[in-house]
Amino acid sequence: MTTPDITTLNYNxxxxxxxHIAERMKTMRESGVEQMRLKLxxxxxxxxxxxxxxxxxxxxxxRRRRKSLDGDSAV
Numbered sequence: 001m002t003t004p005d006i007t008t009l010n011y012n013x014x015x016x017x018x019x020h021i022a023e024r025m026k027t028m029r030e031s032g033v034e035q036m037r038l039k040l041x042x043x044x045x046x047x048x049x050x051x052x053x054x055x056x057x058x059x060x061x062x063r064r065r066r067k068s069l070d071g072d073s074a075v
Contacts, residue, residue: 040054040055
């Protein structure tokens with residue numbers, strides 16, 4: 001892969017290029033995580049394990065108590 005010569009680009013061209021780079025990096029990041037997840041699931045299945053055995057069970061989210069309007073603690 002060759003690096004393009006950016007010394008001849010003006011500000012607007014560089015800014016546009018930066019936008020394209022940011023989009024591409026976001027796409028790669030999102031698809032890369034999903035690909036890694038699928039690969040782990042496949043490897044776990046090949047070993048006869050459930051994905052939870054490797055990744056752990058999903059974490060339960062705790063519910064927050066709602067604060068009362070008058071400032072007293074909720075009971």
